[in-house]
Amino acid sequence: xxxxxxxxxxxxxxxxxxxxxxxxxxxxxxxxxxxxxxxxxxxxxxxxxxxxxxxxxxxxxxxxxxxxxxxxxxxxxxxxxxxxxxxxxxxxxxxxxxxxxxxxxxxxxxxxxxxxxxxxxxxxxxxxxxxxxxxxxxxxxxxxxxx
Amino acid sequence: xxxxxxxxxxxxxxxxxxxxxxxxxxxxxxxxxxxxxxxxxxxxxxxxxxxxxxxxxxxxxxxxxxxxxxxxxxxxxxxxxxxxxxxxxxxxxxxxxxxxxxxxxxxxxxxxxxxxxxxxxxxxxxxxxxxxxxxxxxxxxxxxxxxxxxxxxxxxxxxxxxxxxxxxxxxxxxxxxxxxxxxxxxxxxxxxxxxxxxxxxxxxxxxxxxxxxxxxxxxxxxxxxxxxxxxxxxxxxxxxxxxxxxxxxxxxxxxxxxxxxxxxxxxxxxxxxxxxxxxxxxxxxxxxxxxxxxxxxxxxxxxxxxxxxxxxxxxxxxxxxxxxxxxxxxxxxxxxxxxxxxxxxxxxxxxxxxxxxxxxxxxxxxxxxxxxxxxxxxxxxxxxxxxxxxxxxxxxxxxxxxxxxxxxxxxxxxxxxxxxxxxxxxxxxxxxxxxxxxxxxxxxxxxxxxxxxxxxxxxxxxxxxxxxxxxxxxxxxxxxxxxxxxxxxxxxxxxxxxxxxxxxxxxxxxxxxxxxxxxxxxxxxxxxxxxxxxxxxxxxxxxxxxxxxxxxxxxxxxxxxxxxxxxxxxxxxxxxxxxxxxxxxxxxxxxxxxxxxxxxxxxxxxxxxxxxxxxx
Numbered sequence: 001x002x003x004x005x006x007x008x009x010x011x012x013x014x015x016x017x018x019x020x021x022x023x024x025x026x027x028x029x030x031x032x033x034x035x036x037x038x039x040x041x042x043x044x045x046x047x048x049x050x051x052x053x054x055x056x057x058x059x060x061x062x063x064x065x066x067x068x069x070x071x072x073x074x075x076x077x078x079x080x081x082x083x084x085x086x087x088x089x090x091x092x093x094x095x096x097x098x099x100x101x102x103x104x105x106x107x108x109x110x111x112x113x114x115x116x117x118x119x120x121x122x123x124x125x126x127x128x129x130x131x132x133x134x135x136x137x138x139x140x141x142x143x144x145x146x147x
Numbered sequence: 148x149x150x151x152x153x154x155x156x157x158x159x160x161x162x163x164x165x166x167x168x169x170x171x172x173x174x175x176x177x178x179x180x181x182x183x184x185x186x187x188x189x190x191x192x193x194x195x196x197x198x199x200x201x202x203x204x205x206x207x208x209x210x211x212x213x214x215x216x217x218x219x220x221x222x223x224x225x226x227x228x229x230x231x232x233x234x235x236x237x238x239x240x241x242x243x244x245x246x247x248x249x250x251x252x253x254x255x256x257x258x259x260x261x262x263x264x265x266x267x268x269x270x271x272x273x274x275x276x277x278x279x280x281x282x283x284x285x286x287x288x289x290x291x292x293x294x295x296x297x298x299x300x301x302x303x304x305x306x307x308x309x310x311x312x313x314x315x316x317x318x319x320x321x322x323x324x325x326x327x328x329x330x331x332x333x334x335x336x337x338x339x340x341x342x343x344x345x346x347x348x349x350x351x352x353x354x355x356x357x358x359x360x361x362x363x364x365x366x367x368x369x370x371x372x373x374x375x376x377x378x379x380x381x382x383x384x385x386x387x388x389x390x391x392x393x394x395x396x397x398x399x400x401x402x403x404x405x406x407x408x409x410x411x412x413x414x415x416x417x418x419x420x421x422x423x424x425x426x427x428x429x430x431x432x433x434x435x436x437x438x439x440x441x442x443x444x445x446x447x448x449x450x451x452x453x454x455x456x457x458x459x460x461x462x463x464x465x466x467x468x469x470x471x472x473x474x475x476x477x478x479x480x481x482x483x484x485x486x487x488x489x490x491x492x493x494x495x496x497x498x499x500x501x502x503x504x505x506x507x508x509x510x511x512x513x514x515x516x517x518x519x520x521x522x523x524x525x526x527x528x529x530x531x532x533x534x535x536x537x538x539x540x541x542x543x544x545x546x547x548x549x550x551x552x553x554x555x556x557x558x559x560x561x562x563x564x565x566x567x568x569x570x571x572x573x574x575x576x577x578x579x580x581x582x583x584x585x586x587x588x589x590x591x592x593x594x595x596x597x598x599x600x601x602x603x604x605x606x607x608x609x610x611x612x613x614x615x616x617x618x619x620x621x622x623x624x625x626x627x628x629x630x631x632x633x634x635x636x637x638x639x640x641x642x643x644x645x646x647x648x649x650x651x652x653x654x655x656x657x658x659x660x661x662x663x664x665x666x667x668x669x670x671x672x673x674x675x676x677x678x679x680x681x682x683x684x685x686x687x688x689x690x691x692x693x694x695x696x697x698x699x700x701x702x703x704x705x706x707x708x709x710x711x712x713x714x715x716x717x718x719x720x721x722x723x724x725x726x727x728x729x730x731x732x733x734x735x736x737x738x739x740x741x742x743x744x745x746x747x748x749x750x751x752x753x754x755x756x757x758x759x760x761x762x763x
Contacts, residue, residue: 015542022549068534097534097541099584101592120541120577122548122570 005061006032007137010042010077011095012069016118020064020095023129029137031061039072043080046087059090062136065112067096067103075106082111089143091136167366171359175352182348189341196334203327206256206263210320213249214313216242221309224281228288228305236285243278250274263322270315277308394470394491397477400484402427402444411491416463433459433467448484451476457494469498522591529587536580544573575709582711585640586696589719594634601628601676604635605663608642614650621650626664629674631743637719644712645678645739651706652737653682668745673725679738685731693729716741 007024011017017035024033036042042065044050063081067074074094081087093114094107107115116132119125223239226232250271257263284305287295300307388395394411396404404422412419415431428444429437436458447453453474460468474489547569551558558566605628614621631638646661653659658681665676685693685700692698694717699710717727720741731737 013538013542015545016538019542019545019549097537099581101588118537118541120537120544120580121574122541122544125541125545126548 004031005058005142006034007133008042008045008060008063009033009035009095010039010063010069010074011035011066012038013066016066019125020129023126024133026126027130027133027137029133031137034060038069039074039077042077043072046081047084059087061142062091062093062113062140064093064095064132067094067098067107075110078107078110078112091140091142093132093136095132167362168359171355171362175355175359178348178352178355182345182352185344185348186341189337189344193334193337193341196330196337200327200330200334202256203323203330206253206323207320207327209249209253209256210316210323213246213253214316216246216249217309217312217316220246221306224284224305227285231288239281243281247274260322260326263319266315266319266322270312270319273308273312273315277312280305280308394489394493396428396487396489396491398428398487398489400448400486402429402440404428405486414462414468414491414493415460431460433461435459447474447476447487451478451484453487453489469494525587526591529584532580532584537577540573540577540580544570544577547573579709579711582709582715586711586715586718589637589640589715590722592637594637594722596632596634599631599633599635599638601630601665604639605642605646608639608646612643612646612650614646614654621654622658622660624660624662624664626662628663628665628676629667629745631674631745633723633743634719637722641716641719641741642678644716645741648712648739649678649680649682649737651682651708652684652701653680656682673742673744675740675742677738677740679736681736684733684735684737685729686733687731690729690731694727713739 007029009017009020009024011020014037017037021033021035034045036045041051042063045052045055046059046063048055065074065077074096078092078094081090081092088111091113092111093116094103094112095116095118096103097118099117104115116128119128220239220242223235223242227235227239250267253267254264257267280299284296284299286292287299389409391408391410394408394414396407396411399405403424404426405424407419407422412422415422417426429440432440439456440458443453443456453472456472458470458472460470462468471492471494472489474487476484477486477488479485547566551563551566551570555563605625609623609625646663649661650659653661660681662679663677664679665674668674683701689700692700694713696711696714698714699708701708713727716739720727720743723743725741725743727739727741729737729739
């Protein structure tokens with residue numbers, strides 16, 4: 001049975017959104033892909049508030065989280081997720097341009113499940129996103145909703 | 148001889164000198180007293196003897212007088228007998244009385260001489276007989292009794308009588324003269340004894356005095372020498388005290404100066420009389436130092452010891468003299484601290500040096516802060532580069548890729564070539580950015596030193612490099628590499644770059660061969676490693692350009708690359724305190740060397756501990 005949980009992409013750059021969504025679509029996943037454009041929207045989406053107050057449905061199977069975003073950045077979003085008793089088990093994959101050690105360190109410290117640097121080359125990028133989508137949407141067993 | 152010993156010695160000399168003086172003069176005094184007593188005694192005796200002589204003379208005088216009176220009496224009696232003149236008789240009667248008195252007075256004078264008394268008694272009897280005879284003969288003359296006169300013998304009988312009397316007196320005189328002689332002799336003898344005694348004792352006293360003077364003089368000379376030596380010693384100590392290259396002073400319990408040496412006075416610009424008994428140490432202190440003194444001094448009076456306390460003193464001209472003070476206590480018999488004994492050192496130079504060091508440190512800290520600021524900016528910059536510069540490139544290549552995929556049918560060959568160029572350009576720029584970032588990171592990231600298994604590291608680099616060649620496999624010659632202490636990730640980068648280069652520049656050759664090796668620790672205290680290839684090599688005149696950033700000896704069409712790899716190698720090796728160099732010949736090959744110290748020094752300043760900095 002296909003996993004009907006959506007994938008959540010948190011990405012401020014529309015180009016990246018388009019490339020990423022394209023690559024995910026190439027993986028022919030049945031999951032919906034929800035996109036939010038900054039950390040604030042991501043938190044609204046996850047905590048069902050603001051524009052997403054009436055949102056229903058299951059929590060995402062995985063959150064693909066950019067680091068550098070306006071208002072609330074990826075680190076803050078990650079910490080908020082890990083601090084929440086309901087959300088804290090949700091898999092989070094950092095999807096970023098930064099190869100900085102400090103970003104890596106802080107992300108894992110805050111509880112990221114994976115850290116992927118977006119490849120610059122198109123083919124590499126598509127391959128990486130395909131693998132990500134395949135792994136987290138199909139291969140990986142998400143945590144149960146209630147223990 | 149120690150000063151203490153000298154003092155004891157002086158004391159002994161003084162003591163014995165005093166004793167000698169007392170003994171010498173005491174002996175002289177005793178002898179003189181003896182002389183005095185002797186002389187007094189002898190004089191007394193002499194006086195007695197003189198008295199006796201005098202006595203004898205008086206006796207003789209009386210006897211002489213008696214004889215003279217007797218002669219006068221004899222004349223008077225004769226004259227009466229011839230003339231019958233009663234006047235002669237009256238005079239004779241007076242003379243007779245005088246004679247009687249004389250003889251009677253001799254009785255007292257001769258009381259001590261029984262022999263003479265006997266003579267005197269005989270003389271008195273003779274006189275009585277004479278008187279009787281005179282009475283008879285004068286009676287007979289008065290009566291004109293010739294018969295009686297005749298029977299009496301006349302004046303001849305009278306003359307005989309007088310003669311007997313004179314003989315008797317002469318005998319007495321002789322006796323008395325003999326006595327006189329004996330007594331005079333005794334006087335002379337006594338005088339001789341007195342003279343001898345006086346001369347003798349005086350001589351003894353003189354000798355004693357001379358001896359005493361000699362001894363005293365000798366001791367005085369010794370004392371003088373001792374005094375001079377003492378004075379010299381004391382002058383030397385005073386000179387030591389005054390001219391010492393440090394300040395000395397003593398304070399009483401109130402902190403008032405009781406002593407101070409010339410050096411300290413010169414430092415302070417005061418005269419001694421302005422300080423000693425006039426100023427307290429606190430008065431010379433700056434307010435801050437005065438506070439310190441007021442807290443330290445009571446403690447000193449308790450403990451009797453102060454070590455290395457710094458004070459700022461105010462000179463007479465108002466300038467400040469920084470000093471280092473040490474003090475020990477002078478105590479009374481009960482062990483109570485009564486005064487201080489302080490040593491001062493002028494620490495102006497040290498204080499200035501401290502200040503210079505402080506200034507230097509402050510400058511260094513400022514520079515350090517500036518460097519840190521620059522470093523932070525650089526980090527922010529490279530973060531921005533890593534994130535913001537890569538994103539548009541990804542978009543360029545990404546959308547070019549999408550275009551190729553989704554609109555391939557609508558493009559001709561030229562259009563495809565353009566898209567490929569766009570894509571290749573974007574990818575090259577991506578590599579450039581990655582290499583630059585790596586270069587920047589290798590320079591900034593802290594060293595995480597650990598023991599590195601060199602053999603395993605190099606094997607892993609070669610395996611992960613997946614180096615295949617167009618003309619078959621590369622011939623690898625890999626020697627044993629000693630383990631080193633290094634940052635494994637960085638060292639891996641070094642080998643990756645060097646081996647990558649060797650492969651890159653040799654694989655187009657016919658029989659590519661890559662040799663890798665290393666030495667055990669050399670005498671210089673370092674290991675040397677090398678990677679040698681038989682590739683295209685390089686001209687040694689460009690050797691200096693090899694390790695520079697963006698320096699390339701080959702065009703991009705010949706060999707791909709960004710020109711950062713070797714720069715990165717050099718940077719990493721030098722951060723490990725090692726060296727990098729190369730040898731090459733065009734068409735023959737190249738050898739790249741690097742050295743690492745066998746005992747790694749602690750990380751250079753600025754390399755923080757292993758926790759990475761938290762950056763946004």
